[in-house]
Amino acid sequence: MNADQLAKPTIIAVVGASASGKTLFAQTIYDELLPELGEQGISIIKEDSYYRAQDDLPMEERIRTNYDHPNAFEHELLHQHLSDLTAGKAIECPTYCYKTHTRTAETVTINPTKIILIEGIMLLTNEQLRSSFDIKVYMDTPLDICLIRRIKRDTQERGRSIDSITNQYLETVRPMYYQFIEPAKAHADIVITRGGKNRMAIEVLKAKIRQLTYNNN
Ligand SMILES: Nc1ncnc2c1ncn2[C@@H]1O[C@H](COP(=O)(O)OP(=O)(O)O)[C@@H](O)[C@H]1O
Numbered sequence: 001m002n003a004d005q006l007a008k009p010t011i012i013a014v015v016g017a018s019a020s021g022k023t024l025f026a027q028t029i030y031d032e033l034l035p036e037l038g039e040q041g042i043s044i045i046k047e048d049s050y051y052r053a054q055d056d057l058p059m060e061e062r063i064r065t066n067y068d069h070p071n072a073f074e075h076e077l078l079h080q081h082l083s084d085l086t087a088g089k090a091i092e093c094p095t096y097c098y099k100t101h102t103r104t105a106e107t108v109t110i111n112p113t114k115i116i117l118i119e120g121i122m123l124l125t126n127e128q129l130r131s132s133f134d135i136k137v138y139m140d141t142p143l144d145i146c147l148i149r150r151i152k153r154d155t156q157e158r159g160r161s162i163d164s165i166t167n168q169y170l171e172t173v174r175p176m177y178y179q180f181i182e183p184a185k186a187h188a189d190i191v192i193t194r195g196g197k198n199r200m201a202i203e204v205l206k207a208k209i210r211q212l213t214y215n216n217n
């Protein structure tokens, strides 16, 4: 094993409200750097993959779960997986289905890489996880914009009705945002405005990742 393979990875966490642009932002950086850094250079993980499996619950109960509380996630497993990747071991990342509200049977193998991008709503609420991140980015998108984008996305991609989106928003998404997500902004190193298409912010992060990759600092 050479020195590069032994080097500790840099873990970059992208957090913020639901539909604030976390996925678009992190995925754009990943897609644009992958051809240059290769599959050994950069990987991407979604916190949503670690939503708890609920196969044991009937659908009526799954619908009532508060998905905007830290306890909805298996953060212990995510922390274990980040430790494994840091130790140079591959992981089997769960996959999640928003329509059935549980995990699917498949897992995705993620190999250790120099840069790990991870994105999700509750990543900074867990102290153990927080301390494993080297760079913490917060997407500071106004909540009304997030709601508009969530309505569009959840009707088109997650099989939701307008009624279910608005009820869930008022009952859990909005109050939990104020309880858990917005206060976590204080832990961020970088705060990003204008969502997942902020080109300058994307270029700044890409430049930092290149510096970490090629200069090792
Ligand atoms: N700056 C932006 N302008 C227009 N659409 C955006 C912008 N940022 C995100 N979106 C769109 O909003 C929706 C939610 O963004 P997404 O990245 O999935 O948010 P999150 O991962 O934070 O839930 C997606 O359909 C995405 O393409």
Ligand SMILES: Nc1ccn([C@@H]2O[C@H](COP(=O)(O)O)[C@@H](O)[C@H]2O)c(=O)n1
Residues within 6 Å of the ligand: 017, 018, 019, 022, 023, 048, 051, 067, 068, 097, 098, 099, 100, 101, 102, 120, 121, 173
């Ligand atoms: N079964 C589920 C699981 C999660 N959600 C919602 O997803 C949001 C987090 O994902 P983002 O991509 O939007 O960050 C979160 O706000 C949950 O309400 C869901 O609706 N159903």
